[in-house]
Amino acid sequence: MKIKQLLKLVLINIYQNKVRTFLTTLGVIVGTATIFLVVAIGAGGEAQVNEQYSKLNVGTIIVMPAQRGKVVDPLTEKDAELFMASDNIAHAFPILQGSGDINYNNFSFNSSFIAIPPEYQENNNLTVQQGRALDDEDEKKKHKYAVLGAELANTLTDGNPSEIVGSNISINRRKFEVIGIFNRVGDTGSHSSYDDSAFIAYSVGEKYLLGTRANPIITVQATGLETVQSAINDITNTLNETHRMGGAEQFRILDAGSRLAAAQESARTMSLLLLAVAVVVLIVSGIGIMNVMFVTVKERTKEIGTLKAIGAKKREILSQFLLEAVIISLVGGLLGVILGFFAIPLLKYFELPALPSISGILLGLIFSVITGVFFGFYPAWKAAELNPIDALRYE
Amino acid sequence: MIENAKCIIDARNIVKIYQNGSEKLKVLDDVSMQILEGDFIVILGPSGSGKSTLMNLLGCLDLPTSGQYYLDGLDVLKAKDNQLAEIRNQKIGFVFQKFNLLPRLTAIQNVMLPLLYRGAKEEEAKESAKEKLKLLGLGERLNHRPNELSGGQQQRVAIARAIVGNPHLVLADEPTGNLDSKSSKDAMEIFKELNRQGNTIVIITHDIEVAEQVKKVIYIRDGRIYDKN
Ligand SMILES: Nc1ncnc2c1ncn2[C@@H]1O[C@H](COP(=O)(O)OP(=O)(O)O)[C@@H](O)[C@H]1O
Ligand SMILES: [Mg+2]
Numbered sequence: 309m310k311i312k313q314l315l316k317l318v319l320i321n322i323y324q325n326k327v328r329t330f331l332t333t334l335g336v337i338v339g340t341a342t343i344f345l346v347v348a349i350g351a352g353g354e355a356q357v358n359e360q361y362s363k364l365n366v367g368t369i370i371v372m373p374a375q376r377g378k379v380v381d382p383l384t385e386k387d388a389e390l391f392m393a394s395d396n397i398a399h400a401f402p403i404l405q406g407s408g409d410i411n412y413n414n415f416s417f418n419s420s421f422i423a424i425p426p427e428y429q430e431n432n433n434l435t436v437q438q439g440r441a442l443d444d445e446d447e448k449k450k451h452k453y454a455v456l457g458a459e460l461a462n463t464l465t466d467g468n469p470s471e472i473v474g475s476n477i478s479i480n481r482r483k484f485e486v487i488g489i490f491n492r493v494g495d496t497g498s499h500s501s502y503d504d505s506a507f508i509a510y511s512v513g514e515k516y517l518l519g520t521r522a523n524p525i526i527t528v529q530a531t532g533l534e535t536v537q538s539a540i541n542d543i544t545n546t547l548n549e550t551h552r553m554g555g556a557e558q559f560r561i562l563d564a565g566s567r568l569a570a571a572q573e574s575a576r577t578m579s580l581l582l583l584a585v586a587v588v589v590l591i592v593s594g595i596g597i598m599n600v601m602f603v604t605v606k607e608r609t610k611e612i613g614t615l616k617a618i619g620a621k622k623r624e625i626l627s628q629f630l631l632e633a634v635i636i637s638l639v640g641g642l643l644g645v646i647l648g649f650f651a652i653p654l655l656k657y658f659e660l661p662a663l664p665s666i667s668g669i670l671l672g673l674i675f676s677v678i679t680g681v682f683f684g685f686y687p688a689w690k691a692a693e694l695n696p697i698d699a700l701r702y703e
Numbered sequence: 704m705i706e707n708a709k710c711i712i713d714a715r716n717i718v719k720i721y722q723n724g725s726e727k728l729k730v731l732d733d734v735s736m737q738i739l740e741g742d743f744i745v746i747l748g749p750s751g752s753g754k755s756t757l758m759n760l761l762g763c764l765d766l767p768t769s770g771q772y773y774l775d776g777l778d779v780l781k782a783k784d785n786q787l788a789e790i791r792n793q794k795i796g797f798v799f800q801k802f803n804l805l806p807r808l809t810a811i812q813n814v815m816l817p818l819l820y821r822g823a824k825e826e827e828a829k830e831s832a833k834e835k836l837k838l839l840g841l842g843e844r845l846n847h848r849p850n851e852l853s854g855g856q857q858q859r860v861a862i863a864r865a866i867v868g869n870p871h872l873v874l875a876d877e878p879t880g881n882l883d884s885k886s887s888k889d890a891m892e893i894f895k896e897l898n899r900q901g902n903t904i905v906i907i908t909h910d911i912e913v914a915e916q917v918k919k920v921i922y923i924r925d926g927r928i929y930d931k932n
Pocket of ligand 2: 754
């Protein structure tokens, strides 16, 4: 029989069993949708990680206390100065981070603030769109000035940021004068996005906002990508000398490159895990297909006998039932991809990044077809091997 | 016996034994027969006498336990599965007691099937199928499914399917067994007409009335045949 005719015959059979076909495909629909979404989430996650880290220079090293909460032996400005002595290190800045209520015109907003040495700004592409940046005077004289991230300025002023320059805001009930607004640097994805933060001079943060709780982290810039490892060694040595009680062990030294790798790695692990789930779903749905195909073959035993009597070869019976299983699973696969597309806005709603892709569609469809072939083969083979006499006598 | 007539079926010393567990059941016992091209033969015997078993062997749906069988000169016992399928497809047309139409296909689709299994193009198969159905008075029922047809009409579709590929031999197992007397008569008339047109026809039945309508009858009882002609 010509393949086109065989296909027609199969489609007639499937079409006249719509409900059965649909119920059989449910598992495949879920499985394929999962695969499609896994690939989408994987791609979205990776894009997010890359986007997050694209702002980070790979030569950046971050030194922070290993434990959260109260720190016995915190890092100090002095440590940053000592790091600078290394030939492998271009810059080292202590920064203080905190969060609290930022109030402007009786409008209160919970956001983060970052206390930085003024040089930090040039080294991190923080440039002002209005007013001015923090300078050494502010640091030395502990001026209570703040420069706002673009988004924060927008939020506080309800979309009219220029009015805030020169006005007073309060951060955790301490008064600060806004002297400038930074240009937007883009979403870094982390909690303390620059655009959402208020910046103050390091000394000011230490004195007015964090006081004895001041527990800085130090961001270090290696002179180049090749010197990152030497720089880390130098930092470790310095910490061992200056923090004799616990040495470098009480700190975590992270370099952006390995952080990026770790983040990518964990995004990938997550994808693999979900993929495993999808494969399990497909296997279960494949067993469902196999079951239904066995029932179908049994129901049509007499028909198979008739087909053999009028000249169907084993190969043709096998192809017919295999094709039926494959088409059923392919239909499931297509519906699954459609379901996946509908699910993407839902994922976005739950802030899961998801990027639909051709490769996700193909992978889902390929898996659904493989499921059909794999689990449809045995029932189809059984049908083909039926003895024509027994099949014809079957009631 | 007409001189020159081609021997379509040449079965010699056919034995068929069914093994049911440890029990052996000899259903056909040393059956021999020759059927010539253009014959119209009825094989008559009571229920359980082995008629259907014989038809299955003649139709190459099954192989005998021992004996020899030549169909149109071809040694059937030496044929492989695929060859047997081809023989059934090209040389034999089956008509069953219960019609055995495919329930999800229309009349014309059912009739097209043997041609499609032969590799024919859809258009050609459709033309031939339509022609045969018209011949059998079903020109208005081409697109009806079996459950939309009466028993007599279904059997006519089945007959159309059996003859659509111009087989050497039409084998009918109790073709009137499920029909009322009017439809039975019609069906028999069709077979007679087909025979007049040159088709070789073998009808298997336990109905003496059917047997009375033809000249050549082969009697079978307990797996043995008695040729009373
Ligand atoms: N596949 C089979 N396996 C075992 N016994 C069978 C099989 N087919 C037929 N028989 C037995 O062979 C005998 C003849 O059956 P059958 O050829 O169908 O007779 P008929 O068609 O004349 O009524 C019966 O006793 C039946 O039970
Ligand atoms: Mg019988």
